[in-house]
Amino acid sequence: MESIYLIQSGDYLLGIDTAAVITTMAGESCLKSELEGETILLSPASFFNQKKTALPPAEFFVLEMETTAATLLLLVDKIVAEGIVPSHFESFPSLYPELARQCCPEIIVHNDRPVLLLDGTGLEDVRKELGNDYGEVSLAALRGSNSTDSIPLPHSNREETIAQPVEKLDDTLFKKIVSWTIARYLDRRDGGSVAINIDELPLEYQQLMQLQGVSDTSLQRVIDRTVHKCGNFQDVVLEKLKDKTAGANL
């Protein structure tokens, strides 16, 4: 291994053999690319923590990495450095999990920080072994969350967005309905698939709908889209989103 890319994914500092990296691209370029919506990207941090993938920071990066079987698209927070020559290899600390050894078979120390060297084939083997979709996010979901006709909800450095329907709702009512839908989703998701009908909306919301002349179809579409997007977010993100949209005053 002559040199590596240093990448940041969540709290993990990872190294990837430069020879294994096919392409790198800024997140924005990836979103606008010709890649199909069904394309799956893997967040190493979410995969290692075995959690559903959180939305990446606004300026994320995508690395296409070669593995024995195919290629792998990694969704990372940032590319810290390129062309780093690994020199100081460390032995594994005690209790280093076997799954971690397969994904990251070597550790180096760079600038007094341990860097886990990622092996794409090992990563794919472990994904197959675990057989779950933790860490995965579709390009379509990322594109949807960055839609230009979306309403960015107020807070920190990550924007969680739900797109508005073509027939526009009053912003305040829209946010209230999103918040209500997320709350219902969180209550019901353990029971399997979640289906929420507009008939379940509180009476005051239904009355406001009628006042604004919003059709049942449009409103049901908002609810359905919100439920669909909920499946891509971690619960902690959904809780934040629910609270922030609930704060809108009617």
Added chain:
Amino acid sequence: MTQAAQREKVVAVRAVRQEMSGESKLFFLFTAGQVEEVLSEITLLPVPFAPSFLAGMSLWRGQLLPVIDLEECFSFSADGSPGKVRFIVVRTGTPESAAGEKVFRCVLRISEDIHSINAPDGAVAVSSEHVGVQSSLVRGTYQLHDENYIVPDLFSILENRQSVKNEPR
């Protein structure tokens, strides 16, 4: 305990998450020779697929060491806030151990209630079940008045790969 142990200084760390029905206090005991450094903070780095008791890893004097949440390792429940923490770098054996004996080190995340005390004279050995811990992880368990003491088996904790489930948290 023997007179020799009575004169020996030991390091006692209070287990804050597992108090015996509010009646007895529980302490982890280490020999002074086992404790290499006490730290108020460390740079904690995540480990992929880490079991719940493995808080991460940390670079200490050029060595990459596992950071173990000691009370989590013993499956003590965490009711409410764990409070302030400290970290101790501990080793198996002591500096006086036989040359060539392999030494294992780790960082333990512990409560801030840590003291150097005289080895409790008059403490009697009790079963690990009495104290509520798994026997394979301890070298001994003792009781003196309303205080219970656990002497962790560091070698067993660090080398016992059976206790490290490969399934992620």
